[in-house]
Amino acid sequence: MSDDSKLLPHRQAIDSIDKQILDLMNERAKHARAIGELKGTGVVYRPEREAQVLRRIKDLNIGPLPDEAVARLFREIMSECLAVERPLTIAYLGPEGTFTQLAAMKHFGHAAHTVSCLTVDESLRLVEARQADYVVAPVENSTEGSVGRTLDLLVATPLQACGEVVLRIHHHFLRSQAVDFSELDMVYAHAQALAQCQHWLTKHLPDTVKRVAVSSNAEAARLAAQNPRTAAIASQAAAEIYALNKIASNIEDEPNNTTRFLVLGHQETTPSGQDKTSLVVGAPHRVGSLHNIIAPFMQMGISMTKFESRPSKANLWEYVFFIDIEGHVLDEKVQAALTLLREQAVFVKVVGAYPVAVL
Numbered sequence: 001m002s003d004d005s006k007l008l009p010h011r012q013a014i015d016s017i018d019k020q021i022l023d024l025m026n027e028r029a030k031h032a033r034a035i036g037e038l039k040g041t042g043v044v045y046r047p048e049r050e051a052q053v054l055r056r057i058k059d060l061n062i063g064p065l066p067d068e069a070v071a072r073l074f075r076e077i078m079s080e081c082l083a084v085e086r087p088l089t090i091a092y093l094g095p096e097g098t099f100t101q102l103a104a105m106k107h108f109g110h111a112a113h114t115v116s117c118l119t120v121d122e123s124l125r126l127v128e129a130r131q132a133d134y135v136v137a138p139v140e141n142s143t144e145g146s147v148g149r150t151l152d153l154l155v156a157t158p159l160q161a162c163g164e165v166v167l168r169i170h171h172h173f174l175r176s177q178a179v180d181f182s183e184l185d186m187v188y189a190h191a192q193a194l195a196q197c198q199h200w201l202t203k204h205l206p207d208t209v210k211r212v213a214v215s216s217n218a219e220a221a222r223l224a225a226q227n228p229r230t231a232a233i234a235s236q237a238a239a240e241i242y243a244l245n246k247i248a249s250n251i252e253d254e255p256n257n258t259t260r261f262l263v264l265g266h267q268e269t270t271p272s273g274q275d276k277t278s279l280v281v282g283a284p285h286r287v288g289s290l291h292n293i294i295a296p297f298m299q300m301g302i303s304m305t306k307f308e309s310r311p312s313k314a315n316l317w318e319y320v321f322f323i324d325i326e327g328h329v330l331d332e333k334v335q336a337a338l339t340l341l342r343e344q345a346v347f348v349k350v351v352g353a354y355p356v357a358v359l
């Protein structure tokens, strides 16, 4: 029997299975459309339900496909089903090809429209003005720490956090032509990327190469595409969009380099069973104040996943604290801790409660 004839029965089985998958996906989309009609003009995107669907799929999976792979496939199926109800518009820090855009696609899937913005400020403003449905904004990187501008914006925005995205960050060294490092004057990158790749840069580039911080990695790629004497540090997506050569891959100093993003919109999310709550807390300037802010969470047995202080913009030497805790703001334990916290703090703002990232 030839190789091709041995393949035939498997291909026939695949053809028949594909038809069933197709019919079932359309059947699923019809239910989503019916749900959309019941929701009427209300909010169509339900992050808690999406997280539950993805977690269940991972639990049900018996392979050989890996859990992550089936979750990614179902992410896209849900994205298309949601678009049948109503397509979403997501604002992100552009230009096209930034890690923030990748994070937006990872969370909302490819059926969502993404709108590129010049700054994180503008991306939040677009949603505040209801010109986009949600914004995805970077909050912290595992190597470089918090994204200060996003944290500052969280203090004042009326938007609510309704999701988180965790993205592995791989940086590549990109040029329009694969020429010698001696013919290189400048390397462009976002300040965080320059910091995340500093060992590689010091080891491989001559001292004469200037490191220039720009507004995003994709902007770095755009600039490098215009001048062969320059290079960029950016993502695979940016390399493709700006047709740059990958001179070196995965040049980040820390192999587990990961960035966390928040999804913000106008809705409050109901508990999904595995949630986090983000808070901004103003502490009075007095002895023991920091202890008093932390104590309510210890008392109620609540874990903190983030604790970060930044200078208050209002008063010199006063600080605001950015705290993420495990649990949903509607959980009894969290409610009790917040009641205790409010007795100690100058202010407590609940930025939002949302499902822990599944993908």
Ligand SMILES: O=C(O)C(=O)C[C@]1(C(=O)O)C=C[C@@H](O)C=C1
Pocket (backbone or CB within 6 Å): 032, 035, 036, 044, 045, 046, 047, 049, 050, 053, 077, 078, 079, 081, 082, 085
């Ligand atoms: O369950 C819903 O509310 C739906 O609209 C269906 C569905 C899905 O495809 O599973 C689609 C969009 C929502 O964000 C959540 C889930």
